Amino acid sequence: MEIKTFLECALKEDLGHGDLFERVLEKDFKATAFVRAKQEGVFSGEKYALALLEMTGIECVKTIKDKERFKPKDTLMEIRGDFSMLLKVERTLLNLLQHSSGIATLTSRFVKALNSHEVRLLDTRKTRPLLRIFEKYSVLNGGASNHRLGLDDALMLKDTHLKHVKDLKSFLTHARKNLPFTAKIEIECESFEEAKNAMNAGADIVMCDNLSVLETKEIAAYRDMHYPFILLEASGNISLESINAYAKSGVDAISVGALIHQATFIDMHMKMA
The missing domain is CATH 3.20.20.70 (Aldolase class I)
Known part of the structure; x- marks a missing residue:
């Protein structure tokens, strides 16, 4: 599934027919938001996050890069846009980053435990339906390699x-x-x-x-x-x-x-x- 299609589906899943908060917001305005870590890990999901922000007209002021390590309280992203839109994308953005970084972080632990430059660490096809490309991308950011993407490989x-x-x-x-x-x-x-x-x-x-x-x-x-x-x-x-x-x-x-x-x-x- 192409990134754009994937992200459109993810947003639609959360928004449904529209965020009800928009009905009660008297006036929209520009705002800044920060995505911060509450535990340590390896960052992953940058490519998807940036595509999501571009789709929704939100500016990415600053972000750390895929594969970078972070600690609790570190600022991972600084974004700016319409207040209502920031709230619309909040959960989708966090879900993407949390899931991808979770895979990258666990993968990096296996890479460290492997402790070998000769033997390659691979993932498998045991992925969630429709998330295979996303999850295998996350594995790469953790330092491992992909096994087959599908039965045709x-x-x-x-x-x-x-x-x-x-x-x-x-x-x-x-x-x-x-x-x-x-x-x-x-x-x-x-x-x-x-x-x-x-x-x-x-x-x-x-x-x-x-x-x-x-x-x-x-x-x-x-x-x-x-x-x-x-x-x-x-x-x-x-x-x-x-x-x-x-x-x-x-x-x-x-x-x-x-x-x-x-x-x-x-x-x-x-x-x-």
């Missing part, structure tokens, strides 16, 4: 896909003939044997799903010896406490759905001057 085969596949190697040969030349094939594996079979069949990426660090190390050792060109990804309930151990297991990437679905709003508020 790469062919990822899970147990549900492979339920009725009898010959994996033949299936992958068939798939290669029908996929774009640049499309990669990733196979989700839940055991050493499944990972070994996926490599032997010709997968580009093997995902070690819900495996222990020890099991993941064994798969990485087999990969290094026989298929050093295949990429390994660890996934499945990887936490802040365990991610560093997985980073040392020999994988190339670690995907964590929690970056998005476990992130909470960063507390912020808007105050009039």
Whole structure:
């Protein structure tokens, strides 16, 4: 969804048929408002916030940038416009910034816990409906990378896909003939044997799903010896406490759905001057 369409829908959701406060406001006037943090975090949502302000005729006097860290009581944005319009956009603006910054902040904590320049931290497709682009943008601002944006990015085969596949190697040969030349094939594996079979069949990426660090190390050792060109990804309930151990297991990437679905709003508020 394009940013403009997304923001129009977000505003419409809150405004409905119009802000009732306008009916009782005797005279509109220019005013200044400040968005301030009530807790520390990593700022995200700048691109969306600026687009929202431009759409509604509000001037952004000052803002901090995406990826910048902030502390409680820091001023994140200073905006100026019609008093009535500032009140109309207040909740939508705060929702965008709080949600995006929440994801960026949690992601940055995982990046720090990962403590590796060799292993890439990835998100997943476990996103809220219609918010995928917005939420994955927030992950980038936290210092991680995006996995697939959608089913058309790469062919990822899970147990549900492979339920009725009898010959994996033949299936992958068939798939290669029908996929774009640049499309990669990733196979989700839940055991050493499944990972070994996926490599032997010709997968580009093997995902070690819900495996222990020890099991993941064994798969990485087999990969290094026989298929050093295949990429390994660890996934499945990887936490802040365990991610560093997985980073040392020999994988190339670690995907964590929690970056998005476990992130909470960063507390912020808007105050009039």
